[in-house]
Amino acid sequence: MKNWLYKNLPVIFQELLISIFNILAYRKRYGQNYKKYRQVFLRNRTLAFHELLEIQKNRFGSFLAEAIRNSKYYADYEEVSIEDIERLPIIKKEILRNNINQIVTLKKHSAVVSKTGGTTGKSLEVLYTIDNLQERFAQLDDFRNRFGYELGKRTAWFSGKSLLTDRDINKKIFWKTDHLHNVRYYSTFHMNEKYLEFYVENLIKYKPEYLVGFPSTMMEIAKFGLKMKVSMPKGIVKAIFPTAETVTSEMRNSIEAFFQANMYNQYASSEGAPFIFECIEGNLHLELQSGVFEVLDENDQPTDIGRLVVTSFTTCGTPLIRYDIGDRIILDTVQKKCNCGNNNPIVKEILGRIDDYVYSPETGKINLGNVSNTLKDVKGIVQFQVVQNSITELELFLVVDKEMFDEDNKNVFLKNWRDRVGERMKLNVHVVKNIEVEKSGKYRLVKNNIKDLVI
Structure with a gap:
């Protein structure tokens, strides 16, 4: 009412x-x-x-x-x-x-x-x-x-x-x-x-x-x-x-x-x-x-x-x-x-x-600051979020400026990720219109759904 x-x-x-x-x-x-x-x-x-x-x-x-x-x-x-x-x-x-x-x-x-x-x-x-x-x-x-x-x-x-x-x-x-x-x-x-x-x-x-x-x-x-x-x-x-x-x-x-x-x-x-x-x-x-x-x-x-x-x-x-x-x-x-x-x-x-990390079997835990730094030298990404539902895969959701974000920038972004997680993890890139905030109004850069599997 x-x-x-x-x-x-x-x-x-x-x-x-x-x-x-x-x-x-x-x-x-x-x-x-x-x-x-x-x-x-x-x-x-x-x-x-x-x-x-x-x-x-x-x-x-x-x-x-x-x-x-x-x-x-x-x-x-x-x-x-x-x-x-x-x-x-x-x-x-x-x-x-x-x-x-x-x-x-x-x-x-x-x-x-x-x-x-x-x-x-x-x-x-x-x-x-x-x-x-x-x-x-x-x-x-x-x-x-x-x-x-x-x-x-x-x-x-x-x-x-x-x-x-x-x-x-x-x-x-x-x-x-x-x-x-x-x-x-x-x-x-x-x-x-x-x-x-x-x-x-x-x-x-x-x-x-x-x-x-x-x-x-x-x-x-x-x-x-x-x-x-x-x-x-x-x-x-x-x-x-x-x-x-x-x-x-x-x-x-x-x-x-x-x-x-x-x-x-x-x-x-x-x-x-x-x-x-x-x-x-x-x-x-x-x-x-x-x-x-x-x-x-x-x-x-x-x-x-x-x-x-x-x-x-x-x-x-x-x-x-x-x-x-x-x-x-x-x-x-x-x-x-x-x-x-x-x-x-x-x-x-x-x-x-502690939960705001990405886990790689090859390199271990990658903390929030390191995740944020994957944008270094990358142009055209307006916003991004990484979601981990599997030990061996990451979902990378990107909101991009289509005039600036090209294949070269995508490759730099992925290389930055490879430097952190190694060569064996699968990286799935999804270009989306927007990334929803949580019910609290906060935006989460990292959503780790496999923390119970990580020792």
């Missing part, structure tokens, strides 16, 4: 409803404790490394004790110090999903509900306390504020909100605006070659100071704009904040070139992972006051490059203790210091989803 009513209202009333929805959401996010946390994070920006470790140590002890006290699942855990964290078991995603009712510490009616994207076909509901929600937004806004952002500044937002009607699409309008808060929401479900010019034209006309959202969507708009030899006037956009997806070098290069502004990456998750933020020097920092980060190898031993296991201090409603989140990162050397003033440890690279 709500859906039907929204779709049949005039645009002015649809946008009024969006503003009202945001007012209600912002009341929870930006209450009194939010302001307190903003002051804390502002004060803590330049703490020494040993001071950050002390905050992390104290918060870990308090968080673990509270989880043992309030969660049925954790009731039998022992209280250990952060130095002995490896004595606690690692929680996999399936364990979290199968035991969620025992893990949560509050009832849904008194909680803020967050749903994970479910791009693997399985979504999950986690519960936040309002206090934790306000702390998370305070830390996120403290990060963005380093580049001038505050709520109310003109922002273009690219997320999984489904706000358009058939009437909008027929009129070539792919956005809705919250005029009260100065946010324009652009649809991520219509990244089609025939629509991209309308996104480009409107963004240039709207002149957002900040961009937030899925980098894959921003990249498609940017690549189209650059192809048409247009770009955002320099100085309009102050900063770009990607969310929810791993940022590849191709994404960053295209987006920064079109919008003529720097991108500042961040890492978190719908489940409530602690934060990793990029600073003005281009370095990624683990935010120790938000949680514990363990980088482990296949034998659960500490390493510099491996899977990320997190304990998040802002998940009192659904405690995450040694949670194997399914991502991989590379730590930088302990000795490396950053000139930005942030003394948190530095991450060399966020490799992204």
Whole structure:
């Protein structure tokens, strides 16, 4: 009924409803404790490394004790110090999903509900306390504020909100605006070659100071704009904040070139992972006051490059203790210091989803960054996606510019793949009109359907 009513209202009333929805959401996010946390994070920006470790140590002890006290699942855990964290078991995603009712510490009616994207076909509901929600937004806004952002500044937002009607699409309008808060929401479900010019034209006309959202969507708009030899006037956009997806070098290069502004990456998750933020020097920092980060190898031993296991201090409603989140990162050397003033440890690279890889029996796993780089020296591919349904075959779906993409470019693309997967895999190329995004609005470069067959 709500859906039907929204779709049949005039645009002015649809946008009024969006503003009202945001007012209600912002009341929870930006209450009194939010302001307190903003002051804390502002004060803590330049703490020494040993001071950050002390905050992390104290918060870990308090968080673990509270989880043992309030969660049925954790009731039998022992209280250990952060130095002995490896004595606690690692929680996999399936364990979290199968035991969620025992893990949560509050009832849904008194909680803020967050749903994970479910791009693997399985979504999950986690519960936040309002206090934790306000702390998370305070830390996120403290990060963005380093580049001038505050709520109310003109922002273009690219997320999984489904706000358009058939009437909008027929009129070539792919956005809705919250005029009260100065946010324009652009649809991520219509990244089609025939629509991209309308996104480009409107963004240039709207002149957002900040961009937030899925980098894959921003990249498609940017690549189209650059192809048409247009770009955002320099100085309009102050900063770009990607969310929810791993940022590849191709994404960053295209987006920064079109919008003529720097991108500042961040890492978190719908489940409530602690934060990793990029600073003005281009370095990624683990935010120790938000949680514990363990980088482990296949034998659960500490390493510099491996899977990320997190304990998040802002998940009192659904405690995450040694949670194997399914991502991989590379730590930088302990000795490396950053000139930005942030003394948190530095991450060399966020490799992204463990499942976002292609597997070759000949060469092993090819990660997301390497998949993205198969476009090197190739002209005419507007978008592509690789789907693996078999150990011995890959399906390569391409959206191409027919004037530029010729046999030579196809051969370069295939050679790039051969360099990564070897000579024996079968590569099936499919030229298609468009590649659908997921239900969440995200675009997946890699769809690995054989991960259960790979050891």
